[in-house]
Amino acid sequence: MANAIGLISGGLDSILATRLLQDQGIEVLAICFQTPFFDSQKAQRAVAQLRVPLRIIDISEDHFQLVRGPKYGYGKNVNPCIDCHILMLKRAGYLLKRENFDFIFTGEVLGQRPMSQNKQALQMVARESGYEGLILRPLSAKLLPETVPEREGKVDRGRLLDIQGRSRKRQFELAKRYGIGDFPDPAGGCLLTDPAFSRRLRDLLTHQGEIQVRDIELLRVGRHFRLDESTKVIIGRRKEENERLLELAHEGDVVIKVEGYPGPIALIPRGFPKASIEITASLCVRYSDAPNNIPIGVLLEKDGREERLESPACSQDICQALII
């Protein structure tokens, strides 16, 4: 019996690609990848209905190098999709060799994404990964060159499909036929495709040399303001975000909150210039329930030491000018 490694995002296409191969009696090991930008939740949900084992591979370190400087550039946001696909296929290929699998497959559909799923890009990605010929895309296989497992008779090409383009009609029909009702929306899942997150990440890449996982985690929380070349401030928008900011606070950070009124937590990672404290205090007052027209008491804490100062709220114009 042939066996294959499937790159499972958890979306409908990867579920269908797996079902097509399972119909041919092929044994599947699902793999998915995780980084601070995307996780394995959707894949975990998918394998529960596919009844295949799942291996979750953390590629954070290598992936972040790509985000900083992708060889093939970014998509619409800070998403280096072509480089990312190459990296994922390389990792899958390493597993294929080490554990003697016959081939790798993905749920990619020709022409579904104009930049990363046109014929040229699919072939280039396969070539660059070093596993060209061993990468099967069951949903579009009949429109692509024959792969080694098809040539060797491990996969029946006649039972693969010729789907292409952005319409999802055929996938939905197939899902109905297989009785698959539970699949996530194809959009979302990778923060690098989110315009607001991408803006913040671009700002971080521009202003900070050494970036740690915590810096990425912080990008997911609150409103972000750039105060100067080396200082930014993050302000929680609701209770859970305030709690998350406190969880993520490190030694050396400044935490600011308004005294006596409900209001946000403001966090200045690694920062302490006096000017940044004053403007952060005024932002904090602005987003609190305190009156906006009088100076308000603000508490500042750094490494266990507390200070108190008074600050008026900053104007809406200043907020707009500083927000990332």
Ligand code: SF4
């Ligand atoms: S959307 Fe994100 S996870 Fe998907 S290929 Fe692009 S960078 Fe990679």
